[in-house]
Amino acid sequence: MSLEKEITLRALGAEIIRTPTEAPSESEESNIGVAKRLQKLIPGGVILDQYNNPANPDAHEFGTGPEIIEAIENTPSTTSRLSSGKVDVLFAGAGTGGTITGISRAIKRHHPNSIVVGIDPKGSLIARPEELNKLDGESASYVVEGIGYDFIPGVLSHDQVDQWVKTDDNEAWAAARKLMRTEGLLVGGSSGSVLAGALRWLTTEEGMMSAGGVEGKNAVIILPDGIRNYMSKPWFAELARGDGQSELAKQIAELLKKP
Incomplete structure (x- = not known):
């Protein structure tokens, strides 16, 4: 923590x-x-238990999911930005599994042909089938927080996830930095993991073929966290400092040399 x-x-x-x-x-x-x-x-002690509490996926099935569907269906298709009018692909990480399970239930009820892709860090046991995890190696581990576990949470319904993509910390940090620098979104590592997995899936023949191509398709990527919780983490400090060799840094250095 x-x-x-x-x-x-x-x-x-x-x-x-x-x-x-x-x-x-x-x-x-x-x-x-x-x-x-x-x-x-402790007398009167209660465990809210997000891993097994059905209110977890319910909140996303009846809250987050309908919000996404309404936004997609109410965004018109234009010649410059084509839209199928539905959620074609959903990308989300799996921590407790409540988010991906609940949203999947909602969008598959409205858009039955939607594809749901789960993002799981290498070293986590959440993704199925088990053969997928064997590729990680026995010593695989991850630093990214909020997604991945060494057990299967009770609220995660594997039948709601069509495909899984495994990611590692390095690509998660790189994707998080890309979101910060290009989109102005201060996100954490789990958001980076989801973006990295989504970009890989969308740019591979396997992913594109299963989606019937990407033109005009609506891909929804869930960015579940903000940077507030991670600003003291070493990975964020390194990310924020950068290597000092950006084009802007070079330009400033040259400008400061001039009299």
Whole structure:
């Protein structure tokens, strides 16, 4: 958990219990294990449990999903910007799985031929089939937060996801920086992962063929986070500093040399 997340939670009156990142989710030392122990010990203790609470995907099925559908259907097709009038492809990461499951239910009910592509970091066990994860290698790991787990959350419905794309940290950081520099969107690593996976899928023959080509298609990419929670992270500091060799940096250096 980043320092920013901890400070925000403490400001809201929460008590923070740090648990080992390497602890398996089924162990008593994990965040889930500690929460279950405390629920039994604290009178009136409640676990909202985003991993198994059906309200998680419901919020996206009846909230986020209809909002996306309305925006797409109410955006007219023009000669310069063709539109099929429906959601053709949805790209989303899978953490708890509530977002991708709920939105998928909504759009597939309105647009049955929509393709839902899940983005999962290499080293995570969420993507199916299992053979896909074997490509990661036994030592695969990831730093990106918010997506990927070592277990399958109860609210994730694999039958709502048509295809999976695996991404690594380096391409996630690169895509996040691209969004910051070209779109002015200060996003975190999980948004970078989703964009990286979407661009790869959209530019490969396999992805394009399954979508019937990309011209006039509407691809929705869910960017689930902002940079507020990650500004103290080393990867963001390195991203923000850059290498000092941008074209603008060179131009400024030359201008400053002039009398």
